[in-house]
Amino acid sequence: MRIFCMGFNLYGQLNDKKPCLEGFHIWYDSSIENIYLGHTFSVAKAKNILKIYCNLSENPHFEFSVNVKQIAINEKNILVLLTNGQLVKISVAEWTTKLLPKFTEEKDEPKLISCNCKLNLVLTTKGLLYSVPEQVADFINSNVIDIKTGKEHALLLDTSGNVYTMGCGSKGQLGTGQLDDHTTPELLQALAGIKIVKIAAGGWHSACVSEQGDLYLWGWNDKGQLGQNDWTVLATPKAVDIGENTEVNVKKVACGTKHTMVLLENGLLYGCGWNKYKQVNNTDQEEYHYFIKIEDFPYKEYFVDKIVCGPWNTGVVGKVRNKTK
Numbered sequence: 001m002r003i004f005c006m007g008f009n010l011y012g013q014l015n016d017k018k019p020c021l022e023g024f025h026i027w028y029d030s031s032i033e034n035i036y037l038g039h040t041f042s043v044a045k046a047k048n049i050l051k052i053y054c055n056l057s058e059n060p061h062f063e064f065s066v067n068v069k070q071i072a073i074n075e076k077n078i079l080v081l082l083t084n085g086q087l088v089k090i091s092v093a094e095w096t097t098k099l100l101p102k103f104t105e106e107k108d109e110p111k112l113i114s115c116n117c118k119l120n121l122v123l124t125t126k127g128l129l130y131s132v133p134e135q136v137a138d139f140i141n142s143n144v145i146d147i148k149t150g151k152e153h154a155l156l157l158d159t160s161g162n163v164y165t166m167g168c169g170s171k172g173q174l175g176t177g178q179l180d181d182h183t184t185p186e187l188l189q190a191l192a193g194i195k196i197v198k199i200a201a202g203g204w205h206s207a208c209v210s211e212q213g214d215l216y217l218w219g220w221n222d223k224g225q226l227g228q229n230d231w232t233v234l235a236t237p238k239a240v241d242i243g244e245n246t247e248v249n250v251k252k253v254a255c256g257t258k259h260t261m262v263l264l265e266n267g268l269l270y271g272c273g274w275n276k277y278k279q280v281n282n283t284d285q286e287e288y289h290y291f292i293k294i295e296d297f298p299y300k301e302y303f304v305d306k307i308v309c310g311p312w313n314t315g316v317v318g319k320v321r322n323k324t325k
Contacts, residue, residue: 001302001305002299003027003032003035003044004025004026004297004316004318005025005035005313006021006022006023006024006025006278006282006313006314008020008279008313011039011040011041013037013039014027014037014313015053021278024299027044029044031047032044032051033047034317035315036071037309037311038074039310039311041054041073042054043071043073050068052090052092066082067082067083068082069081072115072149074116075117076093077089078090081110081113085109087110087122104128108124109124110124111123111125112144112146112147114147116150116151116152116153117152119131119149121147123147123156127140127142129144137183138184139164139185141158144158146199149167149201150167150204150205150255151168153165153166153168153169153173153201154167155208157196157199157208161196162188163196163208164185165185166183166186167182168181171205171233172236173204173205173220174186174188175188175190175206175235176189179235188237190236191208191216196216198252200254200309201255202219202255202256202309203255203257203258203311205218205225205255206219208237209251209253213248213265216239217238217240218237220233223274223287224273224274224287224288225256225260225273227242227272227291228290240291243270248264248268249264250262250265252307253307256274256279256310257311257312258273258274259272259273259280259314260273260309261280261307262307263306267303269294269297269304269316270292270294271294271314272288272289272290272291273287274286277312277313279309280314302318303321305318
């Protein structure tokens with residue numbers, strides 16, 4: 001597999017010298033298996049090695065060996081869940097590594113992690129949720145399988161396809177129909193009865209994909225990141241069509257601060273939203289208020305397996321196509 005990235009690169013976080021990558025550029029290090037894109041840095045995983053890319057210090061490429069289970073990043077820090085259940089916090093600005101003290105109950109350990117500028121969320125094997133180190137009250141769900149965080153809000157998904165939201169709701173990003181904040185995850189009633197299989201959180205918007213391949217978006221839409229031109233704030237989830245592919249199921253979704261990217265089951269990549277740094281498409285158009293087909297993935301020997309959005313950039317994980325005679 002190979003990593004391909006485009007968009008904002010002023011801090012060298014895309015492992016390239018150009019401040020903005022116009023169109024998908026191949027990641028120079030072929031050993032990378034996954035990438036996590038931040039505003040001033042990125043974290044790349046290669047087997048049991050983490051590589052941090054950032055030119056803010058004298059050591060722009062820092063790496064260390066560690067048995068990693070999960071990784072989460074925010075604007076300043078990297079949160080790493082080790083296979084032994086311990087949590088490590090890495091400060092990128094100071095280049096320090098700190099082992100966090102145990103905060104869970106006895107015979108309980110972290111299972112899922114996600115973080116943003118306000119929340120460092122950890123879900124344990126018993127289903128308890130922590131905003132480290134404090135436990136989040138009135139929530140227990142051991143069936144949660146994914147957590148995604150935006151700037152100030154979070155989405156949780158469980159095995160039954162239920163979505164829960166919490167945090168700041170001032171831009172409608174919680175999907176409750178209101179603009180209120182919630183300190184505890186609440187079931188998203190607007191999606192009740194619809195089995196959700198994928199979730200994503202942008203800066204102040206949210207997305208999910210149903211088992212039937214339908215895409216739902218809600219939250220702030222100031223740059224067209226909801227794929228429509230009809231509203232500035234949408235406080236409840238709305239099903240959105242993807243260009244002319246109204247009959248093709250959505251497979252995966254990822255959100256940047258103000259852009260959204262989706263991968264269809266037919267392998268096509270679509271995007272919408274803010275495009276100032278060409279994080280959506282290699283054109284001079286600064287905003288796309290409808291999903292457009294991304295034509296500038298030139299590596300035909302690869303198919304897109306996964307999409308990853310940083311705040312102002314986009315990456316994809318490409319797998320080699322099966323060669324047939």
